[in-house]
Amino acid sequence: MIFDLDKDKALNETYKLMAQTIIPRPIAWVVTEDEGVVNIAPFSYFIGLSSEPASVLISVGHKPDGTPKDTLANIRKHQKCTICMVQESDLEKMHFSSKGVDKEVSEAEIFNIETETLVEGYPPMIKGVPSAYFCELNQEIDLGGGSTIPLVLNVKQIFVDDEVITDKKRLTISFDPIARIGKSYAFLGEEIEAPKIP
Numbered sequence: 001m002i003f004d005l006d007k008d009k010a011l012n013e014t015y016k017l018m019a020q021t022i023i024p025r026p027i028a029w030v031v032t033e034d035e036g037v038v039n040i041a042p043f044s045y046f047i048g049l050s051s052e053p054a055s056v057l058i059s060v061g062h063k064p065d066g067t068p069k070d071t072l073a074n075i076r077k078h079q080k081c082t083i084c085m086v087q088e089s090d091l092e093k094m095h096f097s098s099k100g101v102d103k104e105v106s107e108a109e110i111f112n113i114e115t116e117t118l119v120e121g122y123p124p125m126i127k128g129v130p131s132a133y134f135c136e137l138n139q140e141i142d143l144g145g146g147s148t149i150p151l152v153l154n155v156k157q158i159f160v161d162d163e164v165i166t167d168k169k170r171l172t173i174s175f176d177p178i179a180r181i182g183k184s185y186a187f188l189g190e191e192i193e194a195p196k197i198p
């Protein structure tokens with residue numbers, strides 16, 4: 001079966017197709033701030049773009065009323081965000097934080113998500129996460145319309161919890177991440193070594 005996306009513009013169907021075929025997707029648990037309100041939300045249109053310069057991309061959409069999601073509005077206004085990596089034990093809190101709430105309401109408060117300021121000048125990090133990226137907006141990508149806006153972010157500092165660094169000399173990191181599959185989640189399970197190329 002072929003889905004012609006130019007003919008069938010029903011965004012919902014396209015989302016369903018992409019979300020169930022590009023799998024597993026990593027999850028950026030994004031913290032932003034505005035007027036003292038800490039905003040937290042997960043985004044799975046998330047990918048590492050480059051290590052040099054260190055950069056990632058998230059795509060953030062609009063609310064049902066047509067206004068930008070709070071994360072998008074806050075990044076546009078302050079040019080900064082903190083991206084937390086999600087581990088298995090945070091699944092529930094991360095998922096709850098996707099609830100659409102008013103801009104003046106902090107997901108950190110309503111869902112008891114503890115945060116701490118680690119790097120001055122950036123939004124706080126969610127307590128207990130294995131890793132967090134402190135990012136500055138590089139640019140918005142114009143895809144020629146549409147409601148979801150890709151944001152290129154430069155990564156300025158990376159926090160890694162000492163607990164998940166299993167070998168300091170070789171800088172080996174290991175934690176239990178969560179992936180998004182369609183509208184569900186998956187744990188990664190077994191890690192398999194790369195085969196040797198002959």
Ligand SMILES: Cc1cc2nc3c(=O)[nH]c(=O)nc-3n(C[C@H](O)[C@H](O)[C@H](O)COP(=O)(O)O)c2cc1C
Nearest residue numbers: 041042043044045059060061069070071098099100
């Ligand atoms: C795991 C997960 C991944 C999500 N990924 C995205 C995404 O990539 N882009 C997006 O616009 N919304 C995504 N959402 C929905 C947002 O998290 C949701 O709209 C949230 O309320 C936005 O919050 P904000 O207005 O505080 O930014 C995702 C939700 C979940 C649960």
